[in-house]
Amino acid sequence: MDINNETIDRLAELAKLEFNTTEKESLKKDLNSIISYFEKLNEVNTDNVEPLIFMTDEFNRLREDVVLQNTSKQEALLNAPAKDSDYFRVPKVLDK
Template sequence: MEVNDELVDKIAALAKLEFKGEEKEAIKGDMQRILNFIDKLGEVDTEGVEPLVYMTDETLKLRADEVDQEISQDEALRNAPDKDSDYFKVPKVLKK
């Protein structure tokens, strides 16, 4: 797969990032090297091999449905860069 400007722009947009000029060239090179590395795995014959999704045979342990209120509103808002007494504040999300 060839990493071109279009692909970088698309991935950047999805990640809410912006690359320009030299940065863009640099990231293009990085992404190409990552893809080449991954493509190497394609050389292995995996015919008839089930994809490995989890690294263990364990299954999910469930949590009892019991309330444990770990933190207060004050603590929840403490690390927010912008807030008022009740809410997190973020830049205006334009109504689309």
């Protein structure tokens, strides 16, 4: 796998990050060396092996669906970078 400028740009777009030219160069170098290290896993035969997804063997613990209010409006808005008395304020989403 070769990580080139295009891949970096595509990943940055997906991850909602932006990088300057110097940062891109060093990311390219790091990602290439780390991902080629990841490829060591290809040495392992995994035919007929299931992926391990859940780390617990306890299955679906269910509870009653009770409505609770744990968080007040004030608490929810406490850490907002911008807000008014009732809502989070965000930059304009649509141009018109």
